[in-house]
Amino acid sequence: MSQGMIYNIQRMSIHDGPGLRTTVFLKGCPLRCLWCSNPESQKTTPQMMYFENMCTGCGTCMDVCPNGAVVPVDGKFGRDIEKCTDCGLCAKSCPSKAREMSGRIMTVDEVMEIVRKDMLFYENSGGGVTFGGGEPTSGGQFFLDMLQAAHDAGLHVTVDTCGFCPEERFDKTLELADLFLFDCKHMDPEAHKLLTGQDNTIILRNMRAALNSGKEVRIRMPLMPGMNDSDENIAAMAAFFAEFGRNEIEVMPCHAFGRNKYVALGKPLPAVSQYAPEELKVVWDRFAKHGLTPVLV
Structure with missing residues (x-):
């Protein structure tokens, strides 16, 4: 029986596909x-997250830590x-x-x-199960077995x-x-590599395969000021996308969600900023100029 690393299972989700879903x-x-x-989704190994605002100062974590990693x-x-x-x-002992x-x-x-617990809700709402991440396909055979x-x-x-x-x-x-739900981050391979650490050669190949497959595909764009909104x-x-008769794109403007996770992991905060309303309008006009219809998600 295959197994893999899961970091969350969210029941009753309404944003990851049609109907009520388990993600x-x-x-x-x-x-x-x-x-x-x-950021907790990037590594394939378990990670401890420390939320300072939740700490009551009881000290049980210090008592159980074998490495002297807990400090007052x-x-x-x-x-x-x-x-x-x-x-x-320390996480097991933290009250x-x-x-x-x-x-x-x-x-x-x-x-x-867990997924089967909500079968009735899927049937009544036209919902189902969504696999996300991280990147779900990086789960290899475990991912394919769950899909099957x-x-x-x-x-x-x-x-x-x-x-x-x-x-x-x-x-x-x-x-x-x-x-x-297919992300499109940047079209230029070198720019894509600068922004994500990898170029987009295999991504565009797979996107073409998906768009030619007859399956439903929603293109989503994380919209980042000064990074991919030119x-x-x-x-x-x-x-x-015009090659495939597509002119609609779901747009996810930059937000501040997740910053507390960087702090909890002890990682530096990402150097990104949110759009002011007037800035976002300028970008919206760029989509219209080139015949794309952006849908805010």
């Missing part, structure tokens, strides 16, 4: 987007990142949930047991993907999924 978030992503709002700070207990091994003992582990190994059957199990159960299957995936695995995903990039996107 399964796999841990691990091949990209390192400068604006990532879920202003009446609370922080951590020494260099000494912390993410063993999770206030100031310390939590992100990521746990689950089997396909364990995931599907959901497909065999007659569920509507959505895959929320950045498209960075080996061709063979993506083509298998195409066979089993009903809907793709006239040139939007024009290139419009030209690419």
Whole structure:
């Protein structure tokens, strides 16, 4: 029985596809987007997250830490990142949930047991299960086995993907999924690499395969000020999607969600800023100029 790393399962979701859904978030992503709002999703291993505002200063974490990574700070207990091994003992003992582990190994059957709990809601709302991340396809065979199990159960299957995936695995995903929420971050390979750590060659190949497959595909664009909102990039996107008769794109403007997760992981905050209303209007006009219809999500 295959198993893999899950960092969250969200029931009764309404934003990850049609109807009421259960969204399964796999841990691990091949990209390192400068604006990532879920930094805990990037690594494939469990990570301890420390939320200082939740700490009551009880000290139980210090008593159980085997590495001396818990340190007193202003009446609370922080951590020494260099000494912390993410063993999770402090999280298990923390009564206030100031310390939590992100990521746990689950089997396909364990995931599907949770998914099946809401079968009635799926049937009544036209919902189903969504696999997201991180990047769900990076889960390899574990991801494909979950996809197959959901497909065999007659569920509507959505895959929320950045498209960075080996061709063979993506083509298998195409066979089993009903809907793709497909990110389009930048059209230029070098700019894409600067923004995400990888170029977009395999992404565009897989996007073409999805758009030619007959499956439902929603193109989504994380819109970042000064990073991918230029006239040139939007024009290139419009030209690419025009080949497939597509002129609608779901747009997700930069937001501040997830900043507390960076702090909890001891990572520097991303150097991004939100749009002012007048700035966003300028970008909206660029989409219209090139024949694209942006839909705010």
